[in-house]
Amino acid sequence: MTLRALFVGTLTALALTAAPREGFAQFKTPHTTNVAGDETTSLGTTVVVNHGLVGVGRISASLPDPFGETFGSVSSLQVTNWTNLGNGSYGGTFNILPDRGYNSGNFYADFAARIQQVSFVFTPYTGPTGVGGTSLAEKIAAQNQILFTSGISGVKFTYLDPTRGALSVTTGLDPAGGTATIFGKTMPYVTSYTGLQSPSSTSNTTYVGINKLPLDSEALVLKADGSGYIGDEYAANIYYFNASKQIVGAIVPPAAIVPHAPAGTVNFGSAGAPSNGRRNNQGIEGVSLSPDGTTLFALLQSATIQDSDSSNDQTRLHTRLLVYDVSSNATPAAPVAEYVLTLPTYKANGNNGAVNKTAAQSEVVALDNSRLLVLSRDGNGLGNASENPSVYKSILLVDTRVGNPTNVAGTAADAEGGKVTSSPGVLAAGITALSRVEAINMLNGTQLGKFNIQLDTAPTQVTQLTLGEKWEGMSLVPANDPSRPDDYFLFVANDNDFLTSSGLMRGPDGTIVSYDGFANGYPASRLPVNAGAGNVNANDTMFLAYRLTIAAAPTVTRGGFVYDRRTRQFTQQVTVTNTGATPLAGPIYVALDGLSANAALANKTGTTANSTPTGSPYITVLAAGGTLAPGASASVVLQFDDPTLAAITYAPRVLALSSGTP
Amino acid sequence: MKPSFRAALTTAICAGVLAVSTLASATPITFHVAVNTAPLVGNASGPFAIDFQLNDGGGGVSNTATLFNFGFGGGAPLGPANLTGGASGNLSSVVALNDSGFLNEFYQTFTAGSSFSFDVILSRNVDTPQPDAFSFAILDKNLFNIATTGLGDSLVFVNIDSPTLGVPNVQTASAQAPFANVAAVASPIPEPGSLVLLAVGLVAAGARRWQRRASRV
Numbered sequence: 062m063t064l065r066a067l068f069v070g071t072l073t074a075l076a077l078t079a080a081p082r083e084g085f086a087q088f089k090t091p092h093t094t095n096v097a098g099d100e101t102t103s104l105g106t107t108v109v110v111n112h113g114l115v116g117v118g119r120i121s122a123s124l125p126d127p128f129g130e131t132f133g134s135v136s137s138l139q140v141t142n143w144t145n146l147g148n149g150s151y152g153g154t155f156n157i158l159p160d161r162g163y164n165s166g167n168f169y170a171d172f173a174a175r176i177q178q179v180s181f182v183f184t185p186y187t188g189p190t191g192v193g194g195t196s197l198a199e200k201i202a203a204q205n206q207i208l209f210t211s212g213i214s215g216v217k218f219t220y221l222d223p224t225r226g227a228l229s230v231t232t233g234l235d236p237a238g239g240t241a242t243i244f245g246k247t248m249p250y251v252t253s254y255t256g257l258q259s260p261s262s263t264s265n266t267t268y269v270g271i272n273k274l275p276l277d278s279e280a281l282v283l284k285a286d287g288s289g290y291i292g293d294e295y296a297a298n299i300y301y302f303n304a305s306k307q308i309v310g311a312i313v314p315p316a317a318i319v320p321h322a323p324a325g326t327v328n329f330g331s332a333g334a335p336s337n338g339r340r341n342n343q344g345i346e347g348v349s350l351s352p353d354g355t356t357l358f359a360l361l362q363s364a365t366i367q368d369s370d371s372s373n374d375q376t377r378l379h380t381r382l383l384v385y386d387v388s389s390n391a392t393p394a395a396p397v398a399e400y401v402l403t404l405p406t407y408k409a410n411g412n413n414g415a416v417n418k419t420a421a422q423s424e425v426v427a428l429d430n431s432r433l434l435v436l437s438r439d440g441n442g443l444g445n446a447s448e449n450p451s452v453y454k455s456i457l458l459v460d461t462r463v464g465n466p467t468n469v470a471g472t473a474a475d476a477e478g479g480k481v482t483s484s485p486g487v488l489a490a491g492i493t494a495l496s497r498v499e500a501i502n503m504l505n506g507t508q509l510g511k512f513n514i515q516l517d518t519a520p521t522q523v524t525q526l527t528l529g530e531k532w533e534g535m536s537l538v539p540a541n542d543p544s545r546p547d548d549y550f551l552f553v554a555n556d557n558d559f560l561t562s563s564g565l566m567r568g569p570d571g572t573i574v575s576y577d578g579f580a581n582g583y584p585a586s587r588l589p590v591n592a593g594a595g596n597v598n599a600n601d602t603m604f605l606a607y608r609l610t611i612a613a614a615p616t617v618t619r620g621g622f623v624y625d626r627r628t629r630q631f632t633q634q635v636t637v638t639n640t641g642a643t644p645l646a647g648p649i650y651v652a653l654d655g656l657s658a659n660a661a662l663a664n665k666t667g668t669t670a671n672s673t674p675t676g677s678p679y680i681t682v683l684a685a686g687g688t689l690a691p692g693a694s695a696s697v698v699l700q701f702d703d704p705t706l707a708a709i710t711y712a713p714r715v716l717a718l719s720s721g722t723p
Numbered sequence: 724m725k726p727s728f729r730a731a732l733t734t735a736i737c738a739g740v741l742a743v744s745t746l747a748s749a750t751p752i753t754f755h756v757a758v759n760t761a762p763l764v765g766n767a768s769g770p771f772a773i774d775f776q777l778n779d780g781g782g783g784v785s786n787t788a789t790l791f792n793f794g795f796g797g798g799a800p801l802g803p804a805n806l807t808g809g810a811s812g813n814l815s816s817v818v819a820l821n822d823s824g825f826l827n828e829f830y831q832t833f834t835a836g837s838s839f840s841f842d843v844i845l846s847r848n849v850d851t852p853q854p855d856a857f858s859f860a861i862l863d864k865n866l867f868n869i870a871t872t873g874l875g876d877s878l879v880f881v882n883i884d885s886p887t888l889g890v891p892n893v894q895t896a897s898a899q900a901p902f903a904n905v906a907a908v909a910s911p912i913p914e915p916g917s918l919v920l921l922a923v924g925l926v927a928a929g930a931r932r933w934q935r936r937a938s939r940v
Contacts, residue, residue, distance in 0.1 A: 620882045621856020622778045623875035624826055627868040631778075631826075632875035633853070698874065706807075708825035710781060712852075 086671075087416045088407035088453045093516060095507040099646055101719035102498050105463035107432060108614040108717050109500040110643060114508040115185040115550070116606035117192075118207025122561040122599035126177055127215050129573055130170075131564040133602055134159035135554035137281035137292070137348075137424060138534030142180075145541040150184040151550070152210075153538065155604070158281035158291070161233030163559035163566045163576060167265060168257040170566045172233035173217045174276040174291065176283070176306070180211035183550070183606060191511045198592040200513040200526055207552075207604045218291070218300075220244075220308040224252075224272040228307065232273035234569060236295060237330040238322075243274060244311045244392075249295050249329035251275050259574035260581075268569045274308075276300070277331065279533070280348035280424065282357070288391075292359060294344030295329045296320075299359050301391045310392040312357075314345070314383060315399065315475035318365060324478065337367045337478040340377070346533070347425030349433065355388040356430040359396075363404065363421040368482040375406045376486030377419040382433075382495065384461070384470075399470035400461060401481050401494040404437055411452045420453045423533040423556075428611065433459045434500065434535065436553070441517060442530035444560050444600040446583045448519040451528055456501040456535070456551070464496035498672070501607060503532065503553070514603075524590040529603055531556040540608065547612035547642050553605045560600035612641030615689065617651055617713045624706070630663055631701040637682045637715055638694040646719045647687035649695070652679035653711040660709040663700040669723045672716060679716065679723050751787075751846045753912045754890050756859065756879055760796065762902045763835035763861070768869070770801055772862040773839065774830040777809070777820035780850035786883055788857050789844040790818040798836030805830050822855050830862060842912060847886045854884040861898070861905070870899040878907040 094100075100111045126132040137158035144152045155178065162172025186192060186206045194200035222229035223241055234254045241250035251274075255267040280292025280299075287304035290312075297319065299312040313319065320338035322328035331341045339345075339361060347360035363369070363377035370376040384398035406416040424436040438454040441447070469492065474481050483489045506516050515526050533556040540548035559566065560578040568574040579588055579598045588598055620634040639645050652669050653662055654677045665678035683695045701709050716723045763771050777788045793800075793814050800814035808824025814831050821827065833839070845857055859879040860868045868876035873896025880894040890911045898905035 619853035620874070620884070621780055621854045622825075623776060623856055623858040623877055623880060624778065624828065625868050625875040625877075626774070626860075626862055626866055627870060627876050630875075634874055706826045708779065708781060 086405055088405060088420075089411070089413045089416060090408070090452070091411045091450050091504065092407070092453045092455070092502065093451075093504040093506055094502050096505060097507050099719060100502075101646055101717045102458070102500055103614040103715060103717040104458050104496060104498045105460045106614050107458060107460060108610075108612050108641060108645065109458055110610035110612075110645070111501050112608040112610065114505070114512060114605060115187055115608045116183055116206030117204040117512040117514065118181065118209065118604040119201065119204050120179070120209065120602040122557050122559070122601045123563045123597055124213065125565055126213050128175070128217070130172065130566055131163065131559045131561060132177060132213050133559040134556045135534035135602055136160040136279045136556050138536045138552060138554050139281055139283045140536040140538050140552060141283065143538045146182070150182050152180070152182050154178055154180050155552075155554075156281065156283050157534070157554070158278050160279055160294070160556065161275075161277040163260075163564060163578065164233070165260045165576070165578070165581065166257070168260045168262070169235050169254070169569070170233045171271070171569050171571055172567060173230035174233075174278045175215050175217040176281070177213055177215045179209050179213050182208050182210055184208075185550070185606065185608065192513060194513055197524060197526065197590065201592060204513055206512075207606060216306050218276070218302055218306050218308055220274055222272060222274070229273055231276040232271060233277065234271065234273070234275055235331050236275045237332070238328045240327060240329070244309070246311055246313055247327055248298070248311065249275050254569050256569055258568045258570060260576040266569070271569070275329075277344065279344060279346045280359075282348055282350045284350065284354065290348050290350070290357065292345035292348035294342060294346070294362075295331060297339040297344040297361065299345055299348055299357070312359075312385060312392050314359070315396070315470075315479075316477040317367070317475050317479035318361060318381065319477070321477060334371050335366055338365055340364070340366055340369070340371070343377070343421065346421070346423050347435065349425045349427040350387070351427045351430045353430065355386065356427070357385040357387045358425055358427050358433060359383040359385070360402065360422055360425050360435065362423070363419050364482075364486075367478050367480050368485065370485035373485065374418045375416045377421065378404045378406055378486060379482055379488055379494065380404055380422065381481065396470045398461070398468045399475065400466045400468065401488065401492055402435070402459065402497065403488065403494040405453055405455070407439055407453045409439070409441070409452070410449045420455075423531065424535045426535050426537050428537075431461045434537070434551070435459050435497070436532060436535055438503075438532055440530050441519070443517060443523050443527040443589055444530040444558055446587050448584065448586060450519045451504050451517045454503040454532060455499045456503065456553070457497045458500040459495050459497045461495060465493055466495045467492045500609075501551070503605075520586050522586050522590060523588070525592065525599065525601060527589065529555040529557060529600060531558065545610065545643060547610050549609045549611055551607045551609055553607065555603050557600040557602050562598040610641075610643040612643050615639050615645060615649060615715050615717055617715050619713065622709065628700065631660075631703050631709060633699045633701070634696055635682070635699060635713060636694050636696040637689070639689040639691055642691050644691065645689040645717055647683035647689070648681055648685045648718065649683040649689060650679045650716040650718065650723050651682050651697070652677040652714040652716055652723060654714050656711040657707070657709055659705050659707040660701045660703045663702045667723065671721060672718075672723050677714070751844050752888060752890070753842065753844050754893060755840065755842050755910045755912050756907055757838060757840040757910070758861075758878060758907045759837070759904055760798070760835045760839045760861075761837045762904050764837070766835075768863040769835060770832045770864055771835055771869075772830045772832045772866060773814060774828065774860040774862050774868070775810075775818060775820060776856075776858045777822050777827045778856050778858075779822040779825050779827070780853040780855045782851040784848045784850040784855070786822050786846045786848050786850070786855045788820040788846075790820075790841050791816070792840070792842040794838065794840040795833065796836035796838035796840075798834040798839070801832040801834055803831070820857075822850075830866070845881060845883070847883055847888055849884060849886060854882045856883065857881040859907070869902050869905070872896045872899065878905070879909060
């Protein structure tokens with residue numbers, strides 16, 4: 062690197078310290094799009110180009126797994142054995158983490174936590190037209206870019222049970238207030254259980270001698286040696302398992318996240334809200350390990366009880382990201398950092414009324430030691446009995462280095478009942494949340510339609526082609542394309558809640574029972590039209606594949622000022638350079654954050670309104686339709702009115718936004 | 724002061740500046756600028772003014788620009804110099820600029836001749852978050868820049884963004900109609916060792932004084 066390049070790089074790094082955050086937008090109406098081509102966004106030093114949906118696959122919700130229970134529920138996903146087959150297709154294995162099994166009302170399953178595996182061949186489809194099909198059956202059959210090439214195999218997690226003194230599988234049964242000492246720590250534990258034997262049972266039964274560690278598994282990290290982590294919803298623990306899939310340790314979150322009921326007493330039950338700590342059924346939904354294996358991220362699904370109002374779901378927006386250093390200890394006692402991530406909020410029925418829900422997060426993928434993809438979504442779509450349209454399902458880019466977020470680890474916010482808010486849903490003064498931008502809007506009607514997936518436009522009748530409600534699995538793999546070294550495929554899969562009219566599940570007594578997931582409470586419009594005779598109602602497990610470019614954001618370099626006595630303005634040239642390996646589509650803007658009050662940008666294009674900080678003047682550097690090739694630069698001259706001739710100061714911010722306005 | 728002595732003294736002063744700057748920071752760049760000013764002769768928009776700026780980039784790094792060896796191609800400086808911020812001197816001897824303010828500007832009217840030329844010694848200390856910048860422009864009688872193809876209607880513009888910037892990094896421009904033939908050209912000046920230059924200049928000045936003193940006897 063030349064000295065000149067070094068200095069330019071330094072200037073650029075300084076310039077990028079003030080980078081955009083998606084505004085704390087409220088989505089009162091469906092946040093849909095119909096962009097057919099690439100969409101670009103940037104945050105800090107990262108640019109993400111969403112090249113769109115390139116493949117879909119489907120597994121029947123009625124398929125039994127190797128253990129005789131219904132296969133389903135991708136609560137987390139990880140691809141292994143990823144290979145470029147060299148013929149335009151890729152091969153791999155989906156490692157699928159289901160949650161606690163089918164549950165309905167007072168029925169919980171004795172479902173042992175497990176990893177399901179299925180091999181697949183993926184052939185991206187980038188043609189301009191749809192994948193075809195006229196009838197429902199033909200359209201379903203055309204969703205075959207992700208083809209499964211093996212049966213389902215699976216392995217159940219075990220742990221050393223203190224009662225049995227032997228290895229045991231776990232259970233999906235609710236622990237209520239039960240605890241035991243396992244891994245040297247207080248863990249949830251089910252000794253007995255009172256509930257329904259099957260969803261169709263009419264009265265509760267008490268089952269004794271269960272003696273199992275309960276897991277509601279929601280997040281999976283699978284390391285190359287076969288060991289890894291499970292994010293859990295009952296205790297909000299992060300369990301560590303060895304290569305034999307034996308759970309041998311646990312990371313217990315800060316006391317502020319541990320559920321207590323009453324205050325001062327840990328209580329891992331999920332049937333009701335605790336006094337403080339994680340909300341019930343809102344545990345550690347996202348866990349991801351940095352590619353270098355040193356940094357473990359764990360993200361709470363939504364805000365703690367004490368940071369929200371249990372009767373106003375839109376106040377659950379300020380959730381917490383825990384960052385652990387696992388370079389030398391797989392189960393550290395405390396996080397090295399803890400940040401607030403403010404989630405989007407939305408109106409459940411999308412009728413433009415006041416927001417009443419939080420788009421809780423369901424999965425995270427670490428890009429490195431500071432950057433994450435976060436899946437944030439509503440609960441609307443196929444599988445939900447309520448007649449609400451899909452309003453918000455997006456994948457966000459988060460960077461802990463951008464915007465100086467506040468690290469609250471080890472502060473009073475970590476103590477039992479500790480808060481990051483001043484009142485429910487209001488971030489405390491002095492705390493800066495993480496910066497984020499939307500990288501993928503999943504509610505793209507054009508792209509989904511190309512692959513025969515329909516947006517839920519309730520109360521319109523749903524079918525098996527309707528987009529599901531719960532997308533909870535993500536896995537990122539390289540495209541292995543020498544011409545596009547920064548390209549990746551992002552697989553996204555849904556938690557179908559084991560929802561089928563022909564299900565099999567292990568009841569509390571350990572025997573398999575059958576169920577019809579659509580038997581209770583589903584209005585006719587929410588029963589998915591199926592492919593016809595012989596088919597059952599089913600909310601199939603779906604896989605989507607997006608192609609992304611994740612590269613270095615364009616850099617901005619500023620020149621010096623000159624005062625023009627003809628225009629009575631200071632002028633300055635700024636230059637934006639694409640330092641990545643992928644062409645970037647315009648428009649590209651530069652915003653001037655914190656412009657000193659003595660000056661005004663006389664030739665501004667506009668003022669930022671959609672990306673924070675808002676109110677900053679911005680100028681177009683590359684117009685729509687233009688392309689910034691790798692290594693290429695584009696310049697613009699800024700003209701400042703500055704009547705007092707005082708110093709002009711600001712922080713430049715590059716906005717690579719191929720759609721929308723700054 | 725006779726021209727030969729003035730030139731020698733100027734050389735000595737500038738060499739001194741160069742030497743001090745050399746000791747304190749990155750080696751300065753020296754270059755020569757020539758402008759065809761014939762289209763300005765007798766033009767009703769005159770008298771014109773020479774405008775130099777050295778504007779601050781905002782950080783704590785300082786730069787200086789020393790301008791000397793002014794040639795007017797038959798013209799001459801007029802009136803007093805107007806100084807803003809860290810500017811001093813005049814077109815009859817040496818103009819010095821430092822970036823002590825945000826805007827550091829020198830301008831002075833002149834009678835246009837066939838050309839205007841000067842030499843520049845410019846330090847190369849890189850300021851952040853944006854570089855200091857040196858510029859040269861010509862103003863009309865209303866003290867408006869004559870329009871040019873350069874940034875901010877300048878004829879010469881230099882971003883001091885590298886300790887190794889050279890003459891190729893000096894941006895030159897041409898004026899626009901009605902002065903389209905007014906164009907700046909920058910060229911390097913041979914760079915003898917600065918201390919040698921200082922010594923030569925001082926010896927020349929001393930010798931001249933000795934000659935004058937001897938002639939009085």
